[in-house]
Amino acid sequence: MSRITVHDVAEAGVVGAGGAGFPTHVKLAAQADTVLVNAAECEPLLHKDKEVLRAHGDGVIEGLAIAMRLVGAKRGVIGIKEKYGDVIKLLRPRLSAGIEIAPLRDAYPAGDEFILVYDVLGRVIPPGKIPLAVGAVVMNVETALNVAQADRRPVTDKYLSVAGAVAEPATLRVPVGITLAECVAAAGGATVPDANYIVGGVMMGRLETNHDALVDKTTGGVIVLPDEHVVVRRYRQDWPRIVRVGRSACDQCSFCTELCPRWLLGHPIEPHRAMRSLEFNLVGEANVIGTAFCCECNLCTMMSCPEDLDPKNVCAQNKRRLLAEKKRYENPPFDPRRPELHMANRKTPTARLMQKLGLRQFRNVGPLRDEVLRTAKVGIRLKQHIGAPCEASVRVGDRVAKGQVVGRPAVADGKPALGAAVHASIDGTVTAIDNGVVWIG
Numbered sequence: 001m002s003r004i005t006v007h008d009v010a011e012a013g014v015v016g017a018g019g020a021g022f023p024t025h026v027k028l029a030a031q032a033d034t035v036l037v038n039a040a041e042c043e044p045l046l047h048k049d050k051e052v053l054r055a056h057g058d059g060v061i062e063g064l065a066i067a068m069r070l071v072g073a074k075r076g077v078i079g080i081k082e083k084y085g086d087v088i089k090l091l092r093p094r095l096s097a098g099i100e101i102a103p104l105r106d107a108y109p110a111g112d113e114f115i116l117v118y119d120v121l122g123r124v125i126p127p128g129k130i131p132l133a134v135g136a137v138v139m140n141v142e143t144a145l146n147v148a149q150a151d152r153r154p155v156t157d158k159y160l161s162v163a164g165a166v167a168e169p170a171t172l173r174v175p176v177g178i179t180l181a182e183c184v185a186a187a188g189g190a191t192v193p194d195a196n197y198i199v200g201g202v203m204m205g206r207l208e209t210n211h212d213a214l215v216d217k218t219t220g221g222v223i224v225l226p227d228e229h230v231v232v233r234r235y236r237q238d239w240p241r242i243v244r245v246g247r248s249a250c251d252q253c254s255f256c257t258e259l260c261p262r263w264l265l266g267h268p269i270e271p272h273r274a275m276r277s278l279e280f281n282l283v284g285e286a287n288v289i290g291t292a293f294c295c296e297c298n299l300c301t302m303m304s305c306p307e308d309l310d311p312k313n314v315c316a317q318n319k320r321r322l323l324a325e326k327k328r329y330e331n332p333p334f335d336p337r338r339p340e341l342h343m344a345n346r347k348t349p350t351a352r353l354m355q356k357l358g359l360r361q362f363r364n365v366g367p368l369r370d371e372v373l374r375t376a377k378v379g380i381r382l383k384q385h386i387g388a389p390c391e392a393s394v395r396v397g398d399r400v401a402k403g404q405v406v407g408r409p410a411v412a413d414g415k416p417a418l419g420a421a422v423h424a425s426i427d428g429t430v431t432a433i434d435n436g437v438v439w440i441g
């Protein structure tokens, strides 16, 4: 068994590869009874987790076993959709002691860690808390693989799905700091003239107008969509329009709340009540304080609302305002028994979501290309994680080798700030350090 330490994980710059980029060494310094590998991958058209598990199952299992040892957990679980029976069959004979597989329904948002923890362990994470509150640590598939390699290979490459209107949808392995446009070109290029890039996923991603934006350790996918596509139109809506239409058209049917996964868990989030705040220029505080617990899964906007309104953005705006005003529930009320009553019958099938979002026209595949894509230039962002940006540890003109540290979290009073080191992803020379990016060419 590998003797990888929390320090090794920090030095390797491992962060959550599928979400906000929480530094993994901080998670692994805690104590928990269970570690979950989140392979639910519920965003339509993304395939990277399943493909990485298929190609590197032993590494992911090893990373899970290391995480279990570090946090003192006796139980490890890989949560993966039951429809990927071929991958499950490959993994089962390789599982080490204490590790099992939990087959999941093909629903959205199965990959939300609150939902995953409930589906797999039957435990409800209280509103505003993290999985550790119920004794669990949750890791992404790629994060587990990076943990397994932490003593010999820092995080220099990234797996991501390129899908939608491209000639050859694929899961690519690319150097951190490559551009989105290079990834799309490697997938055969866009098949539509006015290509739009949705980064992350159609449900929880963002519309990126700069096609030369840089891939970082958290970039899970690029979905290319034509200009007139319904998803692109939804992302283009500006706030004044969301308010104007929402204010006049919301009939308070409450479908958005009835299907909200966090409400179904018993959390005090009710998007239909948040919609009422539009009548009051967002000051209807009694209606909106629960928006602090919105996970921004976008289900209410993209699927539930029959009027095509945007309750997710209303919740998100309120959430940010409450944060800025430092207003929060101290002891949010919730009823942890409610999921047993409602959850099973109100899951949104991914197939229905894809139908509603007009995604069935695209090939829903993502075969892995495991050779690292070549590029002549990368931009390594000094902030690719939750926490403070790193400080550059190289200077313009320095020669660097792939895997060399180019930035580290700042140290104050002998303690490093929350963050994770960043590394050169190609051999080369530092050509510029500009706007929080170390350029290597």
Ligand code: SF4
Binding pocket: 249, 250, 251, 252, 253, 254, 255, 256, 257, 271, 272, 275, 304, 305, 306, 307, 308, 309, 310, 311
């Ligand atoms: S589903 Fe739409 S119309 Fe119904 S309450 Fe929610 S935002 Fe209003």
Ligand code: SF4
Binding pocket: 256, 259, 260, 261, 262, 263, 269, 270, 271, 293, 294, 295, 296, 297, 298, 299, 300, 301, 311, 312, 315
């Ligand atoms: S985005 Fe909508 S459905 Fe998702 S948690 Fe927030 S309110 Fe609920």
